[in-house]
Amino acid sequence: MSKPTLAVHKFSSCDGCQLALLNMGEALADLAQHVEIKHFVEAGLVNEDAKVDIALVEGSVVTAKDQQRIRRVRSNSRYLISMGACATSGGIQALKNLADNPADWIGQIYPQPEFIDSLDRSSAIKQYVEVDFELWGCPVSSLQVSEAVATLLNGAEPLDNQEKLCIECKRAGKICTLVTGGEPCLGPVTRAGCGALCPAFGRACYGCYGGAELSNQSGLRKRLEGLGLPPESIQKRMHLIHPDPQQQNER
Amino acid sequence: MEDKLPEFLFRNELQRLLDCLITKGFKVIGPKVEDGALVYSPLEQVAELPLGWSDQQAPGRYRLNQTDSVRYFHWANGPQALKPLLNPPRNILWQAKRQADGSLEFIVPDDSISPVAVIGVKSCDLSALALQDQHFLEGEYPDPAYQARRKSLFLVAVNCSTAASTCFCASTGDGPEASTGFDMVMTELEDGFILQAGSEKGREVMAMLPLTAVSESMLQQKQKQKETVFAAQSRQLRTIEKTDLAEKRAHPCWDDIAERCLACGNCTMVCPTCFCHHQTEEAQVNGVDSQHVREWDSCFGGSHGQLAGFQVRDSVKSRYQQWMIHKLDFWQEQYGRSGCTGCGRCMTWCPAEIDFVAEANLIARGEQE
Amino acid sequence: MNDPFLTPMPAVVESYVSESPSIFTLKLRLTNAADRAAYQFMPGQFNMLYMFGVGEVPISIVSDPDDPTLIEHTIRIVGRVTQAMAKLKEGDQVGLRGPFGRGWPMALGREKDLLIITGGLGCAPVVAAINYALQRREHYGKVSIVQGVKHSDDLIWEEQYKEWQQLHNVEVNLAADESGPAWPFHQGRITELLDKVSVDIANSVALICGPEGMMDAAARRLLSLGMPGYSIYVSLERNMQCAVGHCGHCQMGADFICKDGPVFVYPDVADRLMLEGV
Amino acid sequence: MTERRIKIDVPSLARVEGEGALHLKITEGALDALQFKIYEPPRFFEKFLEGRHYTEVPDIVARICGICPVAYQVSAVNALESLFQAPLTPWIKQMRRLLYCGEWIQSHSLHIHLLALPDYFSEESVLGLAAKEPEVVKRGFAIQEAGNRLIRFLGGRSVHPVGLKVGGFHRAPSAEEAKELLEFLQERLPEAVALAEWVAGIKLPEDEQEFVSVALSTEQFAIEAGLLRNSQGLQITEDQYEAHFTESQSPHSTALWSLMDGQDYLVGPLARLNLNHDCLPAFLKTLLNRLGDPFPSRNMFHSMLARAIEICVVLHEAISILQSYQPDTPSAEFSVRAGAGFGWSEAPRGLLWHRYTVDEQGIITAAKIVPPTSQNQARIERDLEKSLTAFGLDKADELLRLHSEKVVRNYDPCISCATHFLKLTTER
């Protein structure tokens, strides 16, 4: 039987989610034993139009060319997984979606804006094509990626864990920064998955894993206001890594 | 009535107790200050104990402060009781191996359990432990891993000498003095500790310590301390009878809570009697190895009530109702008593400052604080 | 030796039958002889079936308890684990823990008529009861099967109903809230259908399985038709992870569905069937 | 020479970080057009930073680049801390250096094994290399993991770590954590030395060129701080950077070109070794002597050896820091003041300079970031021109293509870094 095939496609991003694969160490070699990696430019494998079973897509759509390319990726892939904040919600660069005049930015910046191909918005992959599964996180971890791939290889869809960071934080035995230090922790509305890193470092979660299921954002806002935070800064905090509310994971 | 008189251990001899437990092969776990809270953590020296530390607690707020007290145990409690020691937040139930011919093999990891002695266990947490025992051990399918950990546990309780504003064990009947469920109990006085054995093992340990007689005035101090803690408990959970809460699902108070509650599950994670856990599969990419893992879960999470095509509890309100009505009402039918032992953790560690006791009193009894 | 209730036993797929595009039946045999010898079950009990690398799900046993070496499960594809199971082939292995729970009151139903009411997309647990009774025709009176669906197009496994209908002293009645043009059965609610079905209310035991609202409505209708509460049984479902009463997911009110159920006598659970969020 | 017109396009450069391309046109045996294209779209980071509180800066700038987030975080806090005059303790300074060591190890090892080495074994990727040289690849993964673990020690995760803040760190790891890490690093040091020896044995193209090296320097091997020096004797501080370095836009690139006093220049491992060779620890000087020390070198292909040597430098350094590690107060108190702050550090790929202006409330009003890849971009094109000509423009297309890629990889260009938004202050 031939091995299942995999491609890693990159759109606008920092490359950090691809590192979830490149930092896997021997597990990467292990993975390559079980799937044939057809396209992964950063790892040296170039075959952009290969038909594959699983496509991992990093990055957001920000140019007209990207719009074409993501459609090609979709039609070439049986199962498409968007990986990381950029791909799932537009990422930090979607901060420009909130600007009044994103179109002007290029003009303000580059002396010859005509050379720059850039749309006004940074869009999640799901804005253009159907996505079969989303891996949230900025960045995603090696474990998330390998578990998703392993589950697919076993014939099932990956498990969509939408529980809140607080649960993970408590399981890890971390001390709540909000309760002990009045820190503006976003744990109660943020998806688990990082391992409660920020609380482990004594700092408040800043929401890099995106929204959790049944989040009471207004409840948390009120609570943070009660701690003395101005509403604008709460708003900014909630919209840092996944800034575009339309592309957040509202279910 | 005890058949043996309490005996006294001078403060400067406390290390002898630790040494004695260590010699007997126990890993000693006790209260330590870590990351701004009192946590039960491995220790070997008395110097690691929280000398002079005391806690201030209120719904949504926990602060430690250092006082010049000479006491080690002058605090109410920290974020976790004994639960993580017996019912760990995560453990592997089995490993599955798929052989080349497709056959499956299931291996139960044999995590060698070393005997653990915990010092500084509070009365409310002993009650909670009894409830966890009932849940995990007394049914038709005792949990073998829990059982193994439980068997090797040695408990040194300490009677409370102070109460946090969130403590209400007096009203649930679970404190402030430990009456059962320990191997030894200590009452900390300025000069040292009145010790009392609660089991044969406890007596053996006590026999190894340089104890002196307990004076009448010491006993009076002990009594006074207990009364002070009793009086200091400003919160009281009113008596809630079976169905008192279950029949009040229409009470407007639930909606008010639901606006504030973040459905974050912290209350259930810190509650020493909450037992919910989920089981998930963690597969390796090699197609050969996979493991089935058990982790704490919460009725505030979406997957708790999820069925194919149907979410049993799809609102914050229904999840809060599940938590409170189960804890205070259905527990009575399930375990013969309420699931609350008055430790107050669900209030302190609630990031939304929800006052569990006040809300329960209000809903069940219409009592405004 | 692993505890068969806490750790899966390996089981091999003896046969795989596709019943409909979304339903399939697995016959499983425990691979280990000692496991096989020790295994016994009752109709309405269930197993936890484990798919390698994917997870575990509770599934009722539909085969005959007289042959506990061949354990049959009829499974509907709804999500991750059941999708993966649908890809099994003969000779593949799965894990199996069980049996668990309290099944149907088959002894109580002896010498009586059985009224089997199911709703929604079809409900596997009642299949166990139907099979059991049909295998022991002489012990049971008339078997009336009443199935209700929202829309006639939702009826899956139509062939099976037709087969049952052919059998002696078996009556099959179907109802659809809404129906397409070619629907030969009742159009309307299942409760209306209950008025029409000829049952000897005093001498029947009702076994109901389906969405909670439908079970509640059907049970109430039976009560109003004069059936005593103690003759009405319902099979409940909640998320289930451990099946041994530890994990807490299947609690409904004060009951743990996995060990106190899944089958309950209606009056014991009537108060909570229609409550939201219980 | 026969007459020939060829056009080589490498539509997407493999084994570089981010998306770039190469475009060459040779007409009648002469290079007619040569473009190292960076077409990855801009991400406008400097614009996002405006209006944000200074405490958010480390988390934001980390996202410019997933491969060298620590470099961004450290350059940023250097700029802000110098403005606020935060009294950093020796512990904090040492931990900054330790964290940075982790990033160098991780990034250099990744570059050597996953990006550069396959070129020398005619392999497409590390996966192919793993079949030929399994032990080398295994050792490479282990060294890379040492870097990851070091970053995790102080930052929780190796990509976008969360431990660092303006004024220090959020938390001091425990002595036990340090001990566990130390053991792992100690096992890696001999492997890193073996790697350097092995890399020194790889046959490299001879390709001597004139260029100016630019790097920070201090008494120690400069990593997280220092004065800027170049091989022509320039010596400046952070705030003088803009007087000498200017950026401009070219049509084929979303990154900006940087020139130093009007000329192209080199930053990165080779530039650092060329300038800071004397600061190497004794054991490495001995090692290099034994290997026929090529530094200072004018052959860009010595970059890979420079990386391997730098791995040894920082691994050795990290071990010595950890040997005496004790937790301490993780951050310093300071007060916010308005003004402009300048900061830089040596990212794995070379100099990374930041400037922020901040108001009284600590809100960023303007930001400018010059990453190493824009600094090297002019040099890369100049290099390609020279080395392809030296290589022989009459060679087959495929060979020319492979050689150009190999040349470009010497710089380990990081295109994600290069394409954050750059605000222009100068006109072309």
Ligand SMILES: Cc1cc2nc3c(=O)[nH]c(=O)nc-3n(C[C@H](O)[C@H](O)[C@H](O)COP(=O)(O)OP(=O)(O)OC[C@H]3O[C@@H](n4cnc5c(N)ncnc54)[C@H](O)[C@@H]3O)c2cc1C
């Ligand atoms: C006692 C009992 C007997 C059952 N008997 C049968 C039967 O004979 N045939 C049949 O087809 N179905 C039966 N079911 C239903 C079956 O268990 C679910 O359809 C199955 O768990 C769905 O799993 P999945 O992985 O395919 O779906 P998922 O992808 O997991 O999701 C489908 C939904 O089912 C929920 N779910 C997941 N795991 C469980 C679980 N272990 N228990 C309950 N819910 C879960 C999920 O939360 C989700 O909402 C029975 C359920 C119970 C409780």
Ligand code: SF4
């Ligand atoms: S620190 Fe944050 S994530 Fe952890 S429990 Fe507190 S609020 Fe939740």
Ligand code: SF4
């Ligand atoms: S319900 Fe609250 S107070 Fe009661 S035992 Fe649980 S955590 Fe403690």
Ligand code: SF4
């Ligand atoms: S009551 Fe408090 S701790 Fe519990 S889920 Fe609600 S907000 Fe979280």
